Amino acid sequence: AQSVAQPEDQVNVAEGNPLTVKCTYSVSGNPYLFWYVQYPNRGLQFLLKYITGDNLVKGSYGFEAEFNKSQTSFHLKKPSALVSDSALYFCAVRDTGTYKYIFGTGTRLKVLA
Amino acid sequence: EAGVTQFPSHSVIEKGQTVTLRCDPISGHDNLYWYRRVMGKEIKFLLHFVKESKQDESGMPNNRFLAERTGGTYSTLKVQPAELEDSGVYFCASSQEWANTEAFFGQGTRLTVV
Secondary structure, eight states, rough: OOEOOOSSSEEEEHHHHHHEEEEEEEOOOOEEEEEEEOOOTEEEEEEEOOOSOOOOOOOGGGGGGEEEEETEEEEEEEEEOOOGGGEEEEEEEOOOOOOOOEEEOOOEEEEEO | OOOOEEOEEEEOOTTTOOOEEEOOOOOTEEEEEEEEOOTTTOOOOOOOOOOTTTEEEOOOOOOOOOEEEGGGGOOOEHHHHHOOOOEEEEEEEEEOOOTTOOOOOOOOOEEEEE
């Protein structure tokens, strides 16, 4: 069965510092991986995806993620965090047969001024 | 282009009552999905429509939940009768037909059953 793990419920980082939000996955076959962000009182917004190609994927708002096949990880990163990045982040893998997403439990990112 | 819209944004109902959630997908998106997040847990798949047909309803918790998609446009999710454990945030998403395209999510409906 496919699954996604986000091992950290919350990540705190100081503004201006680099941030990493961790995600590992378990799938059979090639993974289609996604990151979504949920700001307070908003829906899920697409950040970036990995389908194939370059292991480093760039997305919205300066975020990027690195696909690591050997470690089955897809960690979300940003070189310099902003207070406005504080939100709930979800990693997901998409089932290529049914198209449905399997989500992780989410990681709350808190960027401190 | 309008995004995915959901109504209502919040709903508080008593146990045993009926609630109907609505989702309007992005125009032209044949795929429509319902998901639910119970407090603090992962977002779980409920079901998937392709146009007006139910492609996959394996995530529907029980027969108190009924989803429809009229004419392949908007969708409704009815909970009847509601139970306390149905509380959570219900998300709707739509996408084009390929697995490598991202789905677009609505803002969610927060359902509280008291």
